[in-house]
Amino acid sequence: MKPVLEVEHLTGGYSRQRPVLHNLSFRVHPGEMVGLIGLNGAGKSTTIKHILGIMQPHAGEIRLNGRRIEEHPTEYRRTYAYVPESPLLYEELTVKEHLELAAMAYGLDSAEYERRSADMLEEFQMTPHINRLSSHLSKGMKQKVMIMSAFLVQPELYIIDEPFLGLDPLGIRSLLELMVKVKNSGSAILISSHILATVERYADQFLLLHQGKLRASGTAAALQSAAGLPGASLDDAFFRLVTEEGTR
Structure with a gap:
């Protein structure tokens, strides 16, 4: 199955002298929910801004359904819908x-x-x-x-950044049910969240960013293995991987 989103060797950020992201590569496939996780400042929002086309890569490229935004801007943007961390509405x-x-x-x-x-x-x-x-x-x-x-x-791809902030319990439940529904219908989801216990229950794959680099990726079991904690919670694996002990 061809990926909806392809990120290949992405290096980027606000300054070419001090890039935030370093050689990121990953894919998101139809019917897959991928959790983008990491500490504050790890590069999650910067990664999302590059995918949205708000920021231009210093190196590497991003494709949606095989298209680059520079070549097919309208088709590229119609492939995804974006839910930002802070609501942006017309008053x-x-x-x-x-x-x-x-x-x-x-x-x-x-x-x-x-x-x-x-x-x-x-x-x-x-x-x-x-x-x-x-x-x-x-x-x-x-x-x-x-x-x-x-x-x-x-759309074919949902890009969702910290969606649970400000939502009441019923809203959170409705959102989670919707994400499961669209995933089962074949749409892809890239979700950034700090609420690891919730993401662990729903995501199929994870991308752990640390200091702008892909520290670990794969299923929850793969992250547990990378942390040397088979069978542990995602919280515990995450903590091990982003501490000094885990990044040596």
Whole structure:
């Protein structure tokens, strides 16, 4: 099966003199959830910004369905939907208008939009707030709008950065159920999170970044083996791999 996302020998960051990322290579396949984990400053958000096309690699390349953003910008961007750590909404638009905007951007027809948006609004308990301006929403509600907009368009790849911050328990459960649903339907998910116990339950593969390098990758069992802790929790394996003892 061909990967949706291919990152090959990526070196990048804000300065060519002091790159944040060093020679990263990994792939994400259809129907696969990959957890991007690491300490603060490890390079997770920088990796995501390169995949989104916000930052340009110093070396290496990134492909979505075999396409590079420089060659096929529209097709590249329509392959993914992004849920950022901090909600980014237009204050003068309502919840409904944000969903309509996402549908138009991805060419979703009106009948499919009506069906999917109704399901999303009900799932996240946002139907009563459909006509509220985003400036009048709580942070958790804003995060729900970002999540609904992403899952509404059903892309081939979901890029999700720390999605649980600000969500209430029902929102977290709804998001997790949605991720399982889209994964089973064949979409790929790259999720960055510090909540390792939750990611361990749902992700198929893991990418552990440490100081801008890929410290370990593979299944939870592979990370446990790399840490020398077979059968341990992902938390314990992670701690071993990012401590001085684990990085020698």
